[in-house]
């Protein structure tokens with residue numbers, strides 16, 4: 001492939017990267033490329049969203065009807081055993097606003113990328129960024145290796161890190177990142193053959209962490225156990241037999257999942273830690289979505305933030321491209337920090353509600369704020 005000149009190069013084709021590209025393409029005549037090192041076929045997790053995502057989709061001029069029928073499954077409530085064995089009903093542990101939905105992530109993510117391509121953006125999966133350099137005019141040159149097209153360069157005015165929790169580009173540029181905890185999720189997708197499924201989400205805490213299940217379309221469900229990386233490793237909870245044993249020690253979750261079969265033999269293990277990039281002074285660069293700040297899945301904030309930070313980030317980039325002044329990018333970075341600080345307070349309050357295992361490592365860490 002020939003070398004390319006673009007205005008904005010986005011690294012990562014998840015919801016944040018796609019939404020940022022759309023935000024730029026819908027409201028400016030920017031040349032935008034989105035690169036991903038995956039093939040866009042990998043397992044995608046994180047699917048519970050509030051109806052507020054439709055406001056962002058409206059802004060991005062994406063009609064809900066353009067998504068596959070199976071993409072959104074309405075939730076009929078959330079039952080949670082958190083802090084007590086008496087169930088409580090929430091829409092979300094952080095907010096009680098509006099209807100919520102379970103997304104089929106692969107359908108959602110792929111439709112957003114299709115819209116990017118239709119709007120004139122370039123989406124290139126299977127692309128490795130080999131090196132990145134910034135010249136005196138603050139422009140970027142990124143060396144790319146593509147599975148089929150081979151080696152080529154992209155010269156970009158602005159660079160966006162949308163690579164998820166790995167924060168690949170931020171780390172590559174040496175931007176410090178703070179971890180608030182070491183939470184991991186170990187989970188699987190399940191198939192129910194008999195009878196209708198309960199469409200409530202279910203959350204249940206245990207001594208070692210907490211469980212989550214939610215119904216997706218097609219009589220399938222997702223079930224995940226969340227605990228700290230060292231606890232998962234110590235008890236080998238990534239192994240199906242140990243994960244199942246842990247499941248059998250729950251009171252409510254095991255009943256809900258009775259009669260289901262896993263759709264794959266192995267469990268997936270995902271980083272679910274809360275983390276944020278430090279405020280940085282890197283010119284011509286922003287991070288969006290999980291690459292900027294990543295939240296505990298109990299908050300169900302990840303996808304909403306991926307879209308909101310992408311829309312706001314795209315607006316800030318547009319302003320900067322138009323007037324050459326980076327003030328809007330600095331304001332954007334500061335807002336991320338403020339949001340994360342507020343989130344940390346909320347998170348401590350939510351975890352503080354569970355007092356049944358005061359000497360259990362997982363809960364103690366969250367009471368004492370020791371990581």
Ligand SMILES: Cc1cc2nc3c(=O)[nH]c(=O)nc-3n(C[C@H](O)[C@H](O)[C@H](O)COP(=O)(O)OP(=O)(O)OC[C@H]3O[C@@H](n4cnc5c(N)ncnc54)[C@H](O)[C@@H]3O)c2cc1C
Pocket residue numbers: 011012013014015016017035036037038045046047048049127128129162163164165166168185186224270271272288289290291295297300301302303304306
């Ligand atoms: C177990 C679990 C459960 C969750 N549950 C929820 C939930 O219920 N609700 C919710 O809102 N959120 C949830 N989340 C969070 C949610 O999944 C994320 O917030 C969301 O996916 C962030 O979108 P993103 O586009 O920023 O990053 P991602 O979706 O992670 O996308 C990043 C993209 O960047 C690509 N990439 C990575 N490295 C590179 C590289 N070096 N070069 C090029 N491309 C790269 C990846 O292939 C990927 O396509 C959950 C997360 C976990 C782990």
